[in-house]
Amino acid sequence: METKLARITELAKSNQDIVFTSLAHLLNEENLKQCHRELPSKKATGITGMTKAEYDTNLDENTKRLVGKLKKKAYRPIPVKRTYIDKPGTKMKRPLGIPDHEDKIVQQAIGKILKAIFEHEFLDSSFGFRPGRNCHDALKILNVYIEERPTNYIVDVDIKGFFDNVNHEWMMKFLKQRINDPNFLGIIARFLKGGYMEEGKYFDTDKGTPQGGIISPILANVYLHYVLDLWFEKVVRKQCNGQAYMVRYADDFVCCFQYKSDADAFYSALIMRLQKFHLEIAEDKTKIISFGRYADKDSKRNGQGKPPTFDFLGFTHYCSESKKGSFRVKRKSSKKKVTAKLKKHKEWLKANRTMDIKDIMKSINRSLTGYYNYYCITDNTQHVESFLYRIRLLLFKWMNRRSQRKSFTWEKFNIFLSKYPLKSPRAKVNIYQLKKDISYIL
Secondary structure: OHHHHHHHHHHHHHHHHHHOOOOOOOHHHHHHHHHHHHHHOOOOOOOOOOOOOHHOOOOHHHHHHHHHHOOOOOOOOEEEEEEEEOOOOOOOEEEEEEOHHHHHHHHHHHHHHHHHHHHOOOOOOOOOOOOOOOOOHHHHHHHHHHHHOOOOOEEEEEEEOOOHHHHHHHHHHHHHOOOOOOHHOOOOOOOOOOOOOOOOOOEOOOOOOOOOOOOOOHHHHHHHHHHHHHHHHHHHHHHHHOOOOEEEEEOEEEEEEOOOHHHHHHHHHOOOOOOOOOEEOHHOEEEEEEEOOOOHHHHHOOOOOOOEEEEEOEEEEEEEEEOOOOOOEEEEEHHHHHHHHHHHHHHHHHHHOOOHHHHHEEEEHHHHHHHHHOOOOOOHHHHHHHHHHHHHHHHHHHHOOOOOOOOOOOOHHHHHHHHHHOOOOOOOOOOOOOHHHHHHHO
C-alpha cells in the first residue's frame, strides 16, 4: 500500500490540477489487513463490543466479507458509540464518538489515502495531525512570529463546537477538489451521516464529524484548509497594511498582526467567513489583545498593569524579559489544564488507593513522564515542579486513606519516596531550537 500511496503523493505534488478518479480499489483485502494490524490494541470498543483480538481470530474471512460489501456498495458504518469526557476548565463535557473496530479499519485506510492526496496542499501555517509537525513545532514558530517579527496584536480565536458543526455539503465539495471517485466519496459520506448511539437510542448526524474517529483529524484539516488557511494566506494577508501570521493546530489557531486596524478588520471578516461555512466563533473565548515587545508600555500607558495573556495548546503565553532585559515571550502551563490533570490524578488515586503500592507508583510515574514530555519546555520547568509538589500532596493524602489507620507521617512518607521516588522534571524541549523541516517556513 505504501508504494501506491507514494505514487499518489507524487502525482498530487507534480500536478496541482490532477483529480483522482479511481481510489476505492485501494480498499482491498491486503491493505485492510495491514490497517487492522496497525490499529492499537486494548482501545475502547464500539457498540458491538468487537475487539481487535476477536477480529483477528478470523481475519481472512472478516476482511474478505468487508471487501465484498465495499464492492457491492452494501457497506454501512455502524453508528458510533457516543461517550463524554471532561472539558478542562469547565463543568461541560466533550462528546467523543467511538467507532466499531471494522469501521476503524476502513477509516484508517481512507485516512491514509486522503493524507497522500492533501498533505502537500496544506499550508505551512497548519500543524495539527500532520507528519513531522507537532504541538511543540507550532509553539516554536509562534514564538518566532512574536519575538522576531513586528507582532503587536494577537487575535486569539476559538471556533464554537467545530467538530460538531462541520457542514457535510461543504465537506464533500472540498474533497471533490481533488477526488472524483463516487464510490470512495460515498463511503466517506456514509461515515459522516452514520449516526451515533447514546443510552440505547439512535441519533442521526446531519452535520459534524465525531471527535474520536480516526478519519476526523484529516477531514478537519481539509475543511479548515479551504475555509481558513487559504483565505488567510490569499486574501487577509494581502489586504493587511502590516505583517500578519497565523499558526493553526486542528481547530485551535492564533493570528499575529502588526497593526490593530488589521486585527480588527480580520476579526470582523472572520465572523462573516465562518458563517458562510456554518461555523461561528465563541465570542466569550475570542479576543484581540495587545501583545509583543511594546505591550508592556501600552498597558502601563492605559493604566492596565501587566499586559494581557492568551492560552494556546495548553500553555499560557505572557510578555516578559530575558536576563539581559530584552523582550521575551514566555509560557507556563495553562491553569485550567493543570487543574484538570490534578483532578484526574485525585480521582484515580481515590479509586485505586488499595492497589499494590508499587503498582500505584509505576502508574503515577508513567503519567508524570507523559506530562513532562509535553510541558517541560523552555521557561516552564518551575511550574512543572509545582505540579509535581501537588501530586506529592495528593499521594500523601490518599495513601493515608488505604485503611482506617493512618499509613504515613510526613517523615515516613519522605522515606517511602526515597525508596520509590517520583520522577523529577527536567527540560525536554528547547523552544528556540527549530527542526530543519520546519525552519524553512521562516
